[in-house]
Amino acid sequence: MNKKILIVEDDVVFCRLLTKFLSRNNFEVMDAQNGRDAFELMEMNEFKLAILDYRLPDMTGLEILEKLKSKSPGSKIILITRYGDQDIANQAIEKGADAFISKPINPNELLEVINKL
């Protein structure tokens, strides 16, 4: 089994599709649909990588990024933004994100980004 990955995205189908895809590529994946659930998972697990949507029902992906970086400084973060959200992408990089990708997401391209981190 490869890295343990956390996906935080409020779209259940997105989580399901990406979880299945990454599982088939030998990653251990957990997902949350909001920040609160993500924090709970982070308390109980050590994630090497997190894929965070910027827009969540109860907070932004940047807040989860900060929490995860403070808990596990070595963890890698990929922030998902909407196409054209350059300001958010810049903020994410400033706060320590390792990569950002814009929707729509091609799982194979995301896999390439993950493998480069």
Next chain:
Amino acid sequence: MKLSISKNVHLVEPGDFEPTDHWYPRVLNSNIHPLVSYFLNLTHEQLAERYHRLHPQSDLASILEILRYQPQYFRWAGTDLMHVTNHEGNRKLTVIETNSCPSGQKSMPLLDLNVEQGGYKRLIERTFKPMVNAHLMDGALAVIYDKNPMENIGYAATVADVFEENVFLAKFDKADIDPPVKFDDGTMYVRNEKEEWVKIRAAFRYVTQEPWNRLPKQTKTLILNPIEACLSGGRNKEIASAAYDVFNEQFKDKGIGIFTPKTFRKVKYAELQGHFDRLGGSMVIKVPDSNAGQGVYTVVSQKELDHAMSEINPDDEYLIQELIHSNFNKNLDPSKAWYHVGTIPDSKGRSFAFDLRLMMHATAEGIRPLAVYSRRSRFPLNQELPEDMNSWEVYGTNLSIKGEDGWTYADERLMLFDIRNFGQLGLGIDELIKGFIQSAMAVYAIDQNAIKTYGNSPIKDYFTTQNQES
């Protein structure tokens, strides 16, 4: 596949179908029971002849007419049936409800191991594709849904494979204030990656929560099933019950009829107590447009009646049905009482109530069975119900469980029609035939009700183009 091309919309591409994603893990490792496979491959002629043998008074031609029927609106359906018996040991399959967006593929073992898309492919290839081909309109294809991602991703991937084109998979949730699906003058549009609205020529629909609030009637975009199927009984127990009565009257001279528990419609809140007393202290209260086990109350005591009445709206009207009883009770009227046959007793002697979900689709041959599975109750029929336990534990068969982190399902109560589980149900091929023909009659009744209410659909027969109207 492209994920999140816009909010709650994904683009599914040919080749995206992954078998492990669209069945429960247990089902992936199951083998269909040979008897079930045999049943699913019987011809209409064999099914009708056998039903006629089992019911000598039934008119063979009428049974064939129903099986060969081409529904105009209700072309994909699922019925929930229960296996019941009476004082004389006369066993029947009784129709509990009929559903216009039935789940079931994820619980159905493969019929043919060489067709890895299984029932998903049979439904899309034999029902949806001929409809789309007969519907002359340009635009994209979509799957719209509000529940059940496991099956709906599977449907979208199958549509993409069968049509060899990309498919929009869009969530059309009733709580979404800015949904990615809209209708304009009867044409459906889905929001794409550029936030533009893309015209849809045909959509596979699994929208179950008050769909009439979002889907218009008489759409120009072809929809399987259109909302007319829901409004005519596919999603309303009250209207379905009335449609069954019309059917039974129409076919009473032909010796066939839809068998349901005795039903009382449009029962006012204030009349519930009276029905409870007249029915001997037990009944089932149903909210007419409820589904998935929600809004259904089994009542076997005054305490349970009081509880049910505290939860339902005093201003609404309800459907009341006689309870299918757990055990013999000499105080019940022998001419009316029906009992659960239940599962074959396990090694601890426990027998459980179960239902049978039978999914059907309209094909070139007519109505065909597509998928089948069962769900059993939590508490056995043949043990005394503890004081503090609700009778739903004995009679309720829905698998949904509300947990802290959302809905899940009770896997241990899912009964597959595979080699391991099927025998435990005590069903034989004759019961499957009876259940299927009861189900086909229910589909016929509801579709006829739709035609009576909304007129003929523009295309009456998707398999013969000469029937297309200009």
